[in-house]
Amino acid sequence: MNTILWDFDGVILDSMAIRDWGFRKIFNSFTNEEVDRLITFHSNNGGLSRYVKIRYFYEEILGMSITEEEVLLYANEFSKLMRKELVNPENLIQDSVDFIKQNFNKYCFHIVSGSDQEELRFLCKELGIDSYFISIHGSPTPKKQLVSMLLEKQSYNKSQTCLIGDSINDYEAAEFNNITFYGYNNFELKKLKHKYIDNFISLEGI
Template sequence: MINLKDKKNIFWDFDGVIMDSMPIRNKGFELVLENYPKDQVQALMKFHLKNGGLSRYVKFRHFFEEIRGENVSEEEVKEWAQKFSKIMKKELVQPPLLIKDSLNFIKENYRKFNMHIVSGSDGMELNYLCERLEISWYFISIHGSPVPKKELVHNLLIKHKYKRNDTILIGDSINDYEAAESNDIDFGGYNNERLKELKTLYIESFT
């Protein structure tokens, strides 16, 4: 059985794990795409909710290429992501949105573990939010998209020479599990009971 006490390095997902941000992020997609047909936006929302750990870059590309059948350039995807980020920077700087259960654990244990954030959210936006919310100093580093989460995890393992069996990724989506599995590190599910089906560690509460 996986035990956090046996680990030295914790990679944290952000949305749904450290912050209860998903309702605002959900609304953000609807606001940014408000001039498009509602049925197409709802199709995106279905994809978004099923793939919580994927970046907005992947989701906007999915919207235009798979749902609307249009070609979209990297530059256009970045422009949509920036519009989304502008809303998030305004709406998410709210300390009450931080999840007390996980945040208390982080505050009490950040000296005992090497802690990093690896998120599907935009990396620059995430650093801005953590700085404004005064939680950035609990983490050695904070990383996000457009670099895929699997790659973020791989890069951290190599850069810091972390042993894989000393490392765990804690997340709330199947994409987080896949990022952990592809890098041969343990996974801890949190705040999403569907992850219990994976038969890996599931954290009901950090207390």
């Protein structure tokens, strides 16, 4: 492989518990049962953006309509919480971060994430890891489209490009774009019978 596209949450940053808390915080006026259903959806679809999840909460769980303006208000409130809580370097996943630091000169590294793009770039800069990546991309553009746009812009050879992710949405984005997928930090992905990274320490090469 020459090019590695990285998911962020659950692959580079251990953020799921904090993002769970964030959703509970912005939706604290609703019942625990309703928000629990959103957290389940969030956990099962880590690669989807908060914009999709907020709309899903209203339309599918609450059975209510929500305007684009209201979605953005919730998303901005969520982002403020994340910018404050996720800048702690202790949340970095050392296994993958060490690999990134040791190999960024050997591969073309990019981040393609379901997290908000501006928030993502802010966090990477605050955490001191932004310089290891050629570019950092996030929502509201869907991950499938982010990968497609990046492959086209950089004229990467698909057979020499892979995506490392921890969710079914990452797998689907790789499949959609005909690039290799490596599962990481989610044993459920082993059931897909595709390539899986147990840890980067024992990884001989991609």
